[in-house]
Amino acid sequence: MKTLLVIDVQNDFMPSGSLPVPKGDSIVPVINKIQDKFDLVLATQDWHPIDHVSFATNHKGKSNFDVIELYGKAQTLWPNHCVQGTEGAAFHPDLHTNNFEAIFRKGTDKTIDSYSAFYDNGHLKSTGLTGYLKEKGISQVYFCGLAADICVYFSIIDAFNEGFDCIFIEDASKALDNEHLKQLKIEMIAKGIKVLTSELL
Numbered sequence: 001m002k003t004l005l006v007i008d009v010q011n012d013f014m015p016s017g018s019l020p021v022p023k024g025d026s027i028v029p030v031i032n033k034i035q036d037k038f039d040l041v042l043a044t045q046d047w048h049p050i051d052h053v054s055f056a057t058n059h060k061g062k063s064n065f066d067v068i069e070l071y072g073k074a075q076t077l078w079p080n081h082c083v084q085g086t087e088g089a090a091f092h093p094d095l096h097t098n099n100f101e102a103i104f105r106k107g108t109d110k111t112i113d114s115y116s117a118f119y120d121n122g123h124l125k126s127t128g129l130t131g132y133l134k135e136k137g138i139s140q141v142y143f144c145g146l147a148a149d150i151c152v153y154f155s156i157i158d159a160f161n162e163g164f165d166c167i168f169i170e171d172a173s174k175a176l177d178n179e180h181l182k183q184l185k186i187e188m189i190a191k192g193i194k195v196l197t198s199e200l201l
C-alpha cells in the first residue's frame with residue numbers, strides 16, 4: 001500500500017503562526033494534489049499541553065530559541081505553539097484532511113518533546129505508529145510536511161531505523177532553516193533514504 005505521512009501541517013507553523021516556517025503555506029496545494037497518488041494517507045499533529053517543557057515561557061529567565069539540557073540532550077526552547085485544542089494546533093484550513101485514515105498526535109507529554117512521529121526525543125515512548133504500519137504490512141513510507149529539518153527529518157530517521165524504506169518529498173515540505181536541510185539531505189541520501197519531488201510520484 002503506497003503510504004504518505006503528512007507531518008504537522010498546522011497553523012502555528014505557517015507564516016502567520018507563532019513558530020513560522022518560511023513559505024510553510026506553499027506546500028498545502030502540493031500536498032492536496034499528491035494525496036490521490038496514495039492508497040493510505042496518515043497525518044501527525046504537534047499537540048502540546050500549555051505547560052509543555054519545550055516552551056520558553058515555562059522556563060524562568062529563558063527566551064525563545066535558547067537551548068537547555070534536558071535528559072542529557074539539547075532541547076531548543078520554542079515559542080508557545082500547537083497548544084492542544086487551539087486554532088494554532090489545527091490543520092491549515094485549506095489542507096484536504098478527509099482522506100486522512102488516522103492522525104497521530106505527539107508532544108502530548110509535558111515532560112518531554114517529540115519531534116518524530118514515532119517516538120519522543122528520548123526514545124522512551126512510542127506513538128504506536130510503527131505497530132500501525134507493520135500490522136498493515138507497510139514497508140515503505142513517503143514523508144512530507146513541516147518542518148522539513150525538524151519533525152519531518154526526525155520522523156524519517158526513526159522510520160528508517162525501524163526498517164521502513166523512506167522517501168522524502170522535497171517540494172511538499174519546507175524547512176525552518178534551509179542550510180540545515182541541505183546538510184540533512186546529504187546525510188539522508190548517504191543512508192539510503194530517497195529524496196524526490198512530487199512530479200515523480
Ligand code: VGL
Binds near residue numbers: 046
Ligand atoms: C516542530 C519545533 C517544535 C516541527 C515541532 O513540527 O517541526 N518543530 N515542535
Ligand code: ZN
Binds near residue numbers: 107
Ligand atoms: Zn512542538
